[in-house]
Amino acid sequence: MSRTRRLRGVNNPCSRGEDGPSFNNPSMAETLPNLQEDFRMQNKSVFILGASGETGKVLVKEILEQSLFSKVTLIGRRKLTFEEEAYKNVNQEVVDFEKLDDYASAFQGHDVGFCCLGTTKKKAGAEGFVRVDRDYVLKSAELAKAGGCKHFNLLSSQGADRSSSFLYLQIKGEVEAKVEELEFDRYSIFRPGVLLCDRQESRPSEWLIRKFFGSLPESWARPYSVPVVTVVRAMLNNAVRPSDKKMELLDNKAIYALGKAHDTLKP
Template sequence: MLHARDRQVPALSHPRLQLHAVDFAALPALPPVDDVYITLGTTIAAAGSQSAFRAVDYDAVLATARAARATGATRCGVVTAMGANAHSRIFYNRIKGEVERDLQALGFTTLVIARPSLMIGDRQALQQAIRPAESLSIQLFRWLNPIIPANYRARPGADIARALVRAVQTGPAGLRVLSGRALQAT
């Protein structure tokens, strides 16, 4: 059984999928899990402030990971971003780097971090607002994709998810960072 938790329940349905809307500031106990995949994220513009962004991209991610560890999860896959660095002067990259650093301290046997440059996909299906600047960037990335180096190419969210699951389930124990070429569809 797959349990998915989000701030809103997306309009998805599958007999082996249970969707739960939760308040990540008051995360309820999780059922026992073996693996946890964390794909939470927003933008500062969508969040409305740096503190609201941090509440999602740092606090909610760590709360989910801690809750999963408490129920027995030994493997974790998480999506952060290209440029994640806990010492960055860029706020977005610093928060992504801080969450990566703090996830490593939780003691997962396997921790796989996916660092895509730009994720593309159908945000409306997930009840997310259309972001005009992002839509323009995606069109530009699609047009330029053949000449952009592999590590910087936009990636469909489904490709990132497949690569993350494969790396968590079949890769060696320890820390592994997936970026660029490793996130391409195979």
């Protein structure tokens, strides 16, 4: 099967825009390497929030491996240390998330933004969780928009729903909606299931869930979990394909489809 035909065969990500390209659209008949090359030629800049986290660190690694952006900036509460040569041109902006307005300049001049920020109720308490997963995310998005960001990517969660009685899902749904009100030229929301990764930090309940899904046949685990690297590739494969949709909502199935397209098409 040709590369082009493989890409065409990928399921459409679910989306909530009026119109715009999808994998079935003729404009998507291009191969992924071609789309990546076109994207590179545009010399875009990117910022990443949550780059020290499980998803964020894989995202940064993949961004550098694919050389998609001409400038990469990590925005976080602490400076990160990298040994590898590939990271030598990565910029870092250390900010105080409680006083983000004082750090507006950190958010200026980025074409694309990825937000992988988040904490847990167990770690930060209910108030702390809301502060990070809603307030920090929203304020960052506001500053990014004011700073000229055109495409904002939010890592949310499966089941996000502002009317949910579960705080986690409620806050995820709330922040999704509030960021949408900012009207980025393009806004992509990713709603993965349980993230499969080898987490350094001890989270026993999450570890058990990951073990459980890891032991299931892939077809059973697929609706509810997804490897972090698949999420990251879905985010990047989505970013490189042109879209005139203002808002895209990618569920776990769509994330798999997009994330795996990378493997299939890798030269």
